Amino acid sequence: MSSKLYPAGRQLFLGGLAIAVAGAILFSAKAIVAKLIYRYPVDAVMLITFRMLFSLPLFAAVALWKARSETPLSNRDRARIVVLGLIGYYLSSFLDFLGLQYISAGLERLILFLTPSFVLLMSFLFYRRRVTWLEWAALLISYLGTVLVFLHDVRLGGANIGLGSTLVLGAAISYALYLMLSGELVSRVGAMRLVAYAMCVSCVACIVQFMVLRPWPVLLQQSAPVYGLSMINAVFCTVLPVFLTMIAVARIGPATAAQAGMVGPVSTLFLGALILDEPVTAIQLTGTSLVLVGIYLISKKKT
Template identity: 45%
Template sequence: MSLTSIADRLSLSHLGPRGQGLAMAALGAIAFSGKAIVAKLMYKMGADAFAVVGLRMALAFPMFLWLAWWSVRAAEGATPGPERLTTRQWWQIAGLGFTGYYLASTLDFLGLQYISASLERAILYLNPTMVLILSALWLGQRIRPGQLAGVGLAYGGVALVWFHDWDAAHMVSAQSSHGLQAHSAILLGSLLVLGSALSYAIYLMGSGEIVQRLGSLRLVGYASCFACVLCVLQWVVVHAVTDGRLGGVAHLPWQAWALSALNAVACTVLPVWLLMRAVQLLGASVASQVGMVGPLSTIWMAAWWLNEPVGPRLILGTAAVLAGIVVLTRASRPPVPAPAPASGSPPAR
């Protein structure tokens, strides 16, 4: 089954290619953002981060396995066929799966126990700024003034959202502070999610070469399968070591299991496909800009489903983060070369 036929079955074909791409980019971003809402609802039902991550990846594993198989099957019909992986490439995939999906997911869900869904989404949106900073530190890449302005605006926005959480700490982290004082919980949660964003930024930096050789679908399928195995193993080990105090699921109501299935399908696997299809139809730049609806949808869903407080600093801070990423993205574009002079005209000075 081709990606185009799947789009037709989703009844988006009447929108045309550009309309399909816009709809898929928006739906994918909203679905990804819903992960935080689902996790916090499960926390209220007695689940912990290890159980949420373990259930999510265990249920998503068959679908990622199918994605990996389908990507190879599709490549077999192309010319040239799928590249045979070397031992070095397998290790690269394992490393990318560890940083981009296992470690990033675990730190993210641990942090969500202590901070609001809106702050979590704002911090995760710092990924492009972290890639830029890491590129400057490791690769010696020069940071342009426009890029620096975008970074400053984005981090200033996160600071506003963070202070919003800080002032509402008693409401944000009371549900699962695990005995921590409210403000200490905000600090811990912010650091954990910041670590998640950094881990995913490392994945983005390391995936550039291999994604060109394997294709995005094949890489995501393989790396996600590896991460699923790690998450499930972590879940089992933590449950055994803590004698069931962490990672337990037997006491969870059926609603938590239903939410976990929703998390695996609608908030994990489906948005991966939606965003990749959107990139095919729109290009990465347009798709990423449409995806900025994600943080805004998080604010609305968190207020509606979780009763998280909404205030001026949250709205202004989120807007500043999005504006900062737009400024950074535009400043990072390569300069457009000047048109060549017409025949017989003097060269430009």
């Protein structure tokens, strides 16, 4: 291959690619961990509270480091970060975990993977961005793949498949809105600083929500597996993939890192089969392939 593809060297590129793939697999695995936690008497409110409660010290440490080493933010930027934290990580995560109570991990990951297409549609609707025929075709292919898997899951049973899919769809749209609104702020504040601050906002919102809806002593009355799985969900499926993705973006660029993230739906499908005994059928593989092709075409156009 040409050295132009690897300006910092082949090993650096492959290392960055491996980091991006690892981050995508770990982040996608949160659906698997959530499904395991739901086997115990835990609802979405408690699940997301434990996730954020265990994540908060790590994100807070990064936030304090950034606050001390960089210039203070304006009040306007602080307000924007609060809004972004509530939209992108609190609302999106909560809707996602609510939906996971009703649908398979594989379908959840496919719906969330439509986020780039929602960003494209929002750009078209609100910013009058020109969308090419290739991008329209990519959107159609992606949505066709998701509908195929959705109909497959409905046929297999489950009265609340529609409800769960709608909730996860709301999570994808919410996160797409976060990406749209954070564009200008990222360049001014920095990706790591923005993520750390926004995640702290989200963590606090989730904890406050729990205190309003549930008696706090319940947090101390769970079984050991719930605590263990929640810790895995926080550290390995939340904090670690966030920073792995940022490292990968710094090494290989956002476009390549995004394409590496396409391993997510595939890894979730097979992890679901391996750990949760979710079926892997020809229809699911076909639908997943269609979604991956559609998102790949979109990502290629952006480059």
